[in-house]
Amino acid sequence: GQQLNQSPQSMFIQEGEDVSMNCTSSSIFNTWLWYKQDPGEGPVLLIALYKAGELTSNGRLTAQFGITRKDSFLNISASIPSDVGIYFCAGSTNTGNQFYFGTGTSLTVIP
Amino acid sequence: SQTIHQWPATLVQPVGSPLSLECTVEGTSNPNLYWYRQAAGRGLQLLFYSVGIGQISSEVPQNLSASRPQDRQFILSSKKLLLSDSGFYLCACNRAWDGYTFGSGTRLTVV
Numbered sequence: 001g002q003q004l005n006q007s008p009q010s011m012f013i014q015e016g017e018d019v020s021m022n023c024t025s026s027s028i029f030n031t032w033l034w035y036k037q038d039p040g041e042g043p044v045l046l047i048a049l050y051k052a053g054e055l056t057s058n059g060r061l062t063a064q065f066g067i068t069r070k071d072s073f074l075n076i077s078a079s080i081p082s083d084v085g086i087y088f089c090a091g092s093t094n095t096g097n098q099f100y101f102g103t104g105t106s107l108t109v110i111p
Numbered sequence: 112s113q114t115i116h117q118w119p120a121t122l123v124q125p126v127g128s129p130l131s132l133e134c135t136v137e138g139t140s141n142p143n144l145y146w147y148r149q150a151a152g153r154g155l156q157l158l159f160y161s162v163g164i165g166q167i168s169s170e171v172p173q174n175l176s177a178s179r180p181q182d183r184q185f186i187l188s189s190k191k192l193l194l195s196d197s198g199f200y201l202c203a204c205n206r207a208w209d210g211y212t213f214g215s216g217t218r219l220t221v222v
Contacts, residue, residue, distance in 0.1 A: 035213075040218070041216065043201075045211070045212075048210050086153070098143075098145075098157075098160065099205070102154075103153065103154040104153055
């Protein structure tokens with residue numbers, strides 16, 4: 001299957017700091033998604049991106065669809081304790097209906 | 112929008128016992144359905160996916176099997192559980208290139 005490299009693997013930050021994470025693919029994707037998973041729960045969709053160069057925000061979260069279509073970025077501004085969780089990127093080539101997931105970024109926010 | 116019901120939330124089973132996890136979908140028809148396993152709260156490993164009734168594709172050879180007896184029902188089974196089957200199991204669905212909707216997960220501990 002497709003390989004998605006997500007980095008960093010984990011982050012420990014102070015409350016109020018900004019967070020950046022990214023995801024790269026060996027293939028061109030036509031759709032990028034970002035999910036957040038709270039402990040013990042299923043992942044929940046945060047942002048969906050459908051066009052190269054697209055920049056989309058959801059509150060303090062901003063995600064971008066890379067120009068090369070092989071990467072995507074997620075930024076969280078002014079982090080708060082409830083931002084804790086695992087963040088996953090996912091991409092689809094649209095040759096099928098399947099999405100491929102990154103390995104996740106574990107975020108810990110220190111109050 | 113679709114909703115996924117997944118049960119049970121937690122399960123403790125002895126080695127060698129059978130397994131049946133059920134997932135049902137509301138709010139959509141003819142969805143693509145997926146079973147994922149997540150070990151140690153990290154990456155999502157795709158186990159099975161289904162594009163229609165009775166159509167199952169297996170991604171990883173293992174001790175598990177899946178069935179789709181109805182359009183919106185997806186079942187994960189095992190005849191004899193192994194210790195290595197422990198993990199967090201997630202059911203997901205999507206339509207076309209929509210992002211996945213995940214269930215709340217089942218925490219399986221094999222003892």
